[in-house]
Amino acid sequence: MLRASVVERLAIATASTALALLIGVTIVAAAGYDPVQFLVSLINGAVGGESAIARTLRFSTLFILTGVAVAVAFRAGVFNIGVQGQFVVGGIATVMSIIWTAPLLPEGTVGGAGLILIGFVAGTFAGGVYGALPGALKAYADANVIITTIMLNFIATGVVGWLVQNPFRGEGNAAPNTERIPEYVSFPSVVFDSSGFSVIGLAIALATVAVIYVVMERSRFGYDMVTSGYQESAATYSGVSAKRTVVLTMTLSGMVAGIAGAVFAVMIQGYYTDPSGIGTYGFDAIAVSLLAANNPLGIVPAGLLFGGLESAGSHIGIYTDVPVQLIDGVIGLVILFVAVPELFRMAAVRTGLGGDR
């Protein structure tokens, strides 16, 4: 799977999405809704008009970042299912650090930039620590990472949910929300004039992709990481400390997730709220990363695809009477088929469309 060619990947992505939509549309029709309208608004929702595109890019930005976070770990053979939790922890850390330090800095653009910087550092750091934890547990107590990270997701949601409900709840808020971060702490809106999306956010995502790509493909650290992912014993033989690598991998992965959290906090939300209501980016990211064969570069198109779907989802929710659950289900189907490249490879071989074996 890690060696699948780019073309093959694209084919699989398209095929799985198409198949999922086909099934979705069938159900839509069977349930007595208008399938054509469904498809039309699907397209419109993803790319129909500036605001739709902005919305798509907004989701994509998060999918790309969280996707890279997953890819880093999976490439190193560490199954970090905890990106969601690291994303949440990073987000709250960003918001609170900004709120707490805001009084100390001058208002206006300069102060804003400063606070954004502080927020991102805090978010990245928090995400990194929350990722390092299961890494350390794996390295020094041999605790199964898949399990511990799943658990830590629940814990992050629960604890943060409690924090925003109690100690961190903003003055006079009835709702479980923190205070808002100051107006001037936000990305300038270049090109798109849309609340909730700024090209800066996307730029940060792409920059992260670039950095991670270089680290994984060209740096010694990346080689050590990937090698112990493939074959720990060989890595050890070559002088790589397996324990240290697991911890570092999880830290790096968590840091990227933390950046995602920070972007979410600054670019989209502007405050923090009960994480049970902020979407499952960290989980979908696993599919994004897989779709990209855990290759940082592949994450970009994969992230765009998922962003488009998510965006289409909310559009359909608004403009058609098709129940939201149906859309969630269809997105679930896409993820399911993404997990089954073999299905399409075999199909391709059968139908003579190529594909090896």
Added chain:
Amino acid sequence: LGGDGGDGGSESTTNIAIVSSPAGFDDNAFNDLAVDGLETAQEEYDIEINQVEETEQSNYQSTQSTLAESSDYDLIVLVSYNHTEALTQNAAEYPDQNWMLINAHVDEPNVAGYTWANHEMSYLAGVLGGTMTTEELSHEGNSNDPSNAHIGFVGGVDGSLINAFERSYVAGAEWVNSDVTVDVGYIGDYSDTDTAASIASSQYDNGADIVYHAAAAAGQGVFESAQENDRFAIGVDADQSVTLEEFQDVIIGSAVKYINEGTQEVASAVAEGDFESVTGANTLGLDEEGVDLVIGQAFEGEMPDVVSQNIQDAKDGITSGDIEVPCSASGCN
């Protein structure tokens, strides 16, 4: 005055969008009631309703602006305080858009904020519970135990909003009977019926004979448990002995708030082109007949007179201000 929006649909048609709370529609509670009201208004005026379900608070910002941008809607109804943060921005950003916010308010000329006095109706529920727990009552094999003053409360999420229900309910019960015991339990969400049932059962076991719930959809579990334990329960938001009539044998009463009347009022105003009349913060309490306590339909006439007596006294006390109900319509801080 919503005029700009008229262009969606023919001139006469009034287009209304309603965005759900994170709990989503089908909550047998305020989401559904809000829609109810709009539908009632539909009977009178030519109104088109677009139900938008959005369960992720982080998407409210964009959902709201998408709706406003389209300028198809003469009114956008937002259910629950989770919309407040997002609306604070959008209300200013789209000054010509009419907004209605339920359970909170944003101080802008184009926003009609509607809050219902959850604390007052819960206080009355407490009065009902506090009174009945020491009265003889049996109905279709269900009965309560007059020998002890012991009732219960099952809440959804342990937060300021539901805390207001809880505290006022307790206060109401204690106003009737100072040494009443009130068991309190929270589910942690609004959908886990099974846990709701377990909590209620635990309270009935512990001696409670009447349990009041503020847990939206999950509340059904409380009624299930009441039937199982042959005890009684108090419904919330709507008259649940009607909306869930299969439970009317255990629902001795419901604390109701007429959210439907609120949305109907605003919808009509917009249809009349008279949105100003409803803008600003509207808190609907007993005075405004926005909330009330109704006896379960199976129990009308079966209740001892002291019940209606106490409830009336409490209402008078609250409206006159002699009774100080804890917390506020928007919650407990």
Added chain:
Amino acid sequence: MSFAEYAKRNSLGIAGIAVLVAGAAIAAVAMDLPFWEIVTIGFVERSLQAATPIALTAIGGLYAEKSGVFNIGVEGFMIFGAATAATMMWIISGGSPGQSDVWLAILASVLVSLVFAVLFAVLLIRYEADQIVAGLALWFIGLGFGPFMAVLVWESRNSPSLESINDLTVPVLADIPVLGPIFFDTSPLVMVTAVLAVAAWKFLNDTKYGYWIQAAGENPEALDTAGIDVTRVRYAAVIFSGVMAGLGGAVLLAQAGSFTGTGETMVGGRGWIGIVAYLFGNYNPIGAAVAALVFGGLDMLQIQLQTVGINVPNRLVNLFPYAGVILVLTVWGSTQTPSAVGEPYESEE
């Protein structure tokens, strides 16, 4: 098997209980709780009931993983199980279900789960799906289509009140003090689950199919060269896990008596706890059932505490099982995860 060895094999489960008991004891002493108001017969009954759906799911998932396939889709299966049970109960009974309909609904739900499980197994085994992603996907699909079923039937994600399972009272035995009401005057589903747990344990350790399942998870090649079709064994195990999770969901519904499809749905993470449970039980069906009881008990315990007026922030207390898992995994090290888990197996030719 000596106790020492048993203890070693099930260290996780035992540790879990130890942690729980210790915690309870400390708490009780620390702030002298009204112990008997907390630990009531009702509490034990409810704990057992809360444990059943989790235990059933855990036993299924355990088989799948033993055979070398990690089925983390069980949460999704539970949601489908609950949703189909509800809709089936409604349809079968034409809107006014009785006790018999409850049983029929459970049966029907199991059959539907079987169909889903087969499809899922084909994707996992024949088409070598990525087990983690496919599992998560199934969860999302469940969250979507489960409630959607309800919408189709009731135009609402929540069902009206249906029928919930009645307790089964075993004459005479039920009159035994304390034990009587707990074990002989309780939901028959509790008893069924207990029996299933023991059966599953016996089957895994003392039948040839049990051997094959273990071999398929540890060293499929060895099983293959022994002339047994690894793929078949894995199909059986995965399908079983799907069916058990579906059953778990159906049982949950039968206890709750109505379907709730809002939010995380009424299943609310019980599938995940199921996975945790069999890890705690260290892949021993009985251990898994016990662990499920520990979690069910914990949940009910925090309810009891609330009831007697000890104010615990329940949002935090609900996290105990998750924290407990991490603690135990850390202190007692890794579980004996089968070595071939997650690796698709292709025999030569």
Added chain:
Amino acid sequence: MEGITKRFGDVVANDDVDFTLEKGSIHALLGENGSGKTTLMSVLYGLYEKNAGTVHIDGEPKTFESPRDAMDAGVGMIHQHFQLVETMTVLQNIILGHEPSDNGFVDTATARWDIEDICSRYDFHVDEFLDTKIRDLDLGARQRVEIVKSLYRGADILILDEPTAVLTPQEISDLLDLMGELADAGHSLIFITHKLGEALGAADEITVLRDGAAIGTVDAAETSETELARMMVGREIQFDRPPRESPEGDAVLDVEQLHARGSRGLEQVSGVDLTVQEGEILGVAGVQGNGQTELVEALTGLRDVESGSVRLNGEEITDTNRRQRIDAGIAYIPEDRTTEGLVQDYTLVRNALLGNQTVDPFVDNGLIDWETVHDHAGDIIREYDVQPPNERSEAKSLSGGNQQKFIVGREIEHDPDVMIASHPTRGVDIGSIEFIHDRLLELREAGMAILVVSSKLDEIRKLSDRIVVMYEGEFAGAVDPVETTEEELGMLMAGHDAGTDDGDSEPSGGVHS
């Protein structure tokens, strides 16, 4: 078997091979890596479908769709890599797939009885630990379990693919005796090996494969190692120890009172002293499991030292880690090439960087220069004649022999001060063996200090300037490779002082201490 042909894509693994096994005889199958031995046997065992040819058993033509068919026809195969379930007991492993049942449950009583019956006929000593888990058995015992498994399934034709590759001399002789008994009892055995001596000693007939074709079948009694080698490789092979004068370099590697614990926490190396000089090869002989592995790991920095000291060129390196020792100039040819020496899924290019992560010019302040690494891989492949000669091919597609050559090349190219080679030719065909030996001897000439650990006595004697024998974590004695005889060495390895003679040979025990 007649005219057996088997292709994998365009590779012809078996090319019209004829092969006849006499009842009650032992038939050895020789051939270089990749010559088609395993494939031929896999065809016979029904693992692969043959492209052409026929298989007759007792005269009747047979076609096997699956191992199951083969088993039913009385053919059993013991694979190069054991097919045992580590977490299950010996009993469960033996009956796996053929469990006797009694109303649904496995009838262990009957199984036990049958197995004991088999064991009583030959001295397997397997029945002594039927309830032990495989993971607690040593390799020799596992080998015997494999055989009992086949017999339990009623095999009278037994195929053993490189059964001795991983066994100690003691275990090997036990195994060969056992094979003799089986043959006498009427079983027919096919026996794949790379060790000519074994073939000559144990087999009645020997068939040699080369490039998938059968070169010929000879009677073991009337052939010699040299002849067999020529048949295998197609040229002369040099066996005997090249003459040389003993070195007087100064000590490069110097170890004092070294103590180290094994994975199970028991002390495996107890007070070893050793020095390796410039231009010297020190051979460490010994039965596997006497601490050689731990010793090597302690020297290469893969295992923490309990006490004692390791010095390199007089410098204390006892507490340095693996990476630091690589940089200090200790090269290491690992015992297990497939799991340690190479990343199986990597191309040879990526594998060429393994262990060189810190070395200029491949890595420059943290960044890798892949072009240079690529060229380096090319050089190794050419210099050390790695087949197929393609940098882009994945390690796993190479035969062990070729994998080994690549590793040797990579480690030598470090140009280190010390080379530690652990079983450098295990499971490697004699062509490659000779090649690797010559390289090591060249290094010696070039003045490198070399430590060779091996359980192959001929290898030790051919390479070493001095031989130390390791027994239960200590050096049982040092001998001169020229004077000493294999018998003396064997004595020392078995824990007897050379000279004193009581050659009792209990089958080496089963369960680990």
